[in-house]
Amino acid sequence: MNTNIEMTDTIYDYLIVVNPDVLIAQDVTRIRQFVATEVNDATMVGAPVHIALFRSAFPERFQSDFITMLEDAARQQGGFVVYTAKMDTYQHADGHNSVFINIANPKPLIDLHRSILQTFELKPQQFRPHILLARGVGKAETGKVMATLSQQMFVRSFNCHCFTLLRRPVEGGKYERVKDFVFGDIEHLPGSLFINNYAA
Numbered sequence: 635m636n637t638n639i640e641m642t643d644t645i646y647d648y649l650i651v652v653n654p655d656v657l658i659a660q661d662v663t664r665i666r667q668f669v670a671t672e673v674n675d676a677t678m679v680g681a682p683v684h685i686a687l688f689r690s691a692f693p694e695r696f697q698s699d700f701i702t703m704l705e706d707a708a709r710q711q712g713g714f715v716v717y718t719a720k721m722d723t724y725q726h727a728d729g730h731n732s733v734f735i736n737i738a739n740p741k742p743l744i745d746l747h748r749s750i751l752q753t754f755e756l757k758p759q760q761f762r763p764h765i766l767l768a769r770g771v772g773k774a775e776t777g778k779v780m781a782t783l784s785q786q787m788f789v790r791s792f793n794c795h796c797f798t799l800l801r802r803p804v805e806g807g808k809y810e811r812v813k814d815f816v817f818g819d820i821e822h823l824p825g826s827l828f829i830n831n832y833a834a
Contacts, residue, residue, distance in 0.1 A: 643693035644693065644694045644803075645691055645692065645693055645694075645803075645804040646691065646692070646801040646802065646803060647690075647691045647801065647803070647804045648689065648691065648692065648700065648799060648800070648801045649689045649799075649800045649801070649802075649809060650686075650687045650688040650689070650797055650798070650799055650800075651682075651684035651685060651686050651687060652684060652685040652687060652716070652743065652746075652794055652797050652798070653682075653683070653684050653685075653798055654683060654684070654716070654765070654792045655792045658683070658718075658790050659683040661788075661790065662683045662735065662765055663679065663683065665783070665788070666678050666681075666768065667679055668782075669733060669767050669771075669779050669783075670768070672775065672782075673768065673771055673775040673779060675770075675771075677770075678766065678767065678768050678769065681766075682809065683765060684765070685716070685737070685743060685763050685764065685765055687743070687746065687747050687763075687797060688747065688750050688751070697801075701812070701813060703753050704750070704797075704813075704815050705815060706753065707749055707815075708797065708817055708818060709817075709818035710749070710818060712818075713793060713794060713817050714742040714793075714794050715742075715793055715794065716737060716742070716743065716791060716792055716793075716794050717738040717789075717790070717791045718735050718736065718737060718738060718765065718788050718789065718790045718791070719736045719738035719787060719789065720735075720736050720784070720786075721734065721735050721736065721767065721780075721783040721784065721788060722734060722736050722784075723780060724762075729772075729773065730770045730772060731770075731771045731772075731773070732767075732768065732769045732770075733766075733767040733771055733779060733780070734764040734765060734766050734767055735765040735767060735788050737764060737765075740762065742794070743761075743763035744761055744763065746797070747759075747763070795816060795817050797815050798811060798815070799811075799812040799814075
């Protein structure tokens with residue numbers, strides 16, 4: 635792709651994600667509502683529930699090339715099951731924390747992330763797949779929230795058979811769906827062990 639940016643180009647913030655099923659998304663939203671009440675910040679409550687794989691900003695005129703490359707990557711990908719587990723935190727350099735749901739079997743998502751990077755000829759990067767519950771949480775608020783969440787398990791699973799490309803103006807705003815990329819080999823998707831288990 636020619637990466638020269640013209641002054642008339644519209645720049646978009648592109649995000650590739652894996653979406654859990656509707657029931658899991660509803661359960662995550664309920665946990666976000668609990669966190670929002672505890673930290674007095676409802677920022678994340680209405681945010682989309684997903685596992686972020688890759689993010690990049692570039693001109694809209696390259697979007698069709700980007701899509702073609704992602705279609706090729708998806709055709710080579712087989713389906714897999716994603717299992718969630720405990721809730722955890724990560725401290726950022728500014729001292730604030732993100733609260734998230736861990737992925738119990740991260741390898742398939744790590745492999746998918748690596749495959750996408752290879753598609754764009756990018757070097758491998760450290761990647762920890764997760765579902766975000768809250769970001770920018772202070773130390774005291776984090777301790778308060780995790781006193782409850784760390785005692786619980788979020789045991790869920792869903793079949794992953796595609797990833798989704800989203801975009802929004804680089805200045806900000808809500809992401810919109812551009813395209814779903816269905817994997818080329820979903821015939822041998824294994825059964826989901828916890829398909830009917832929604833106990834937190």
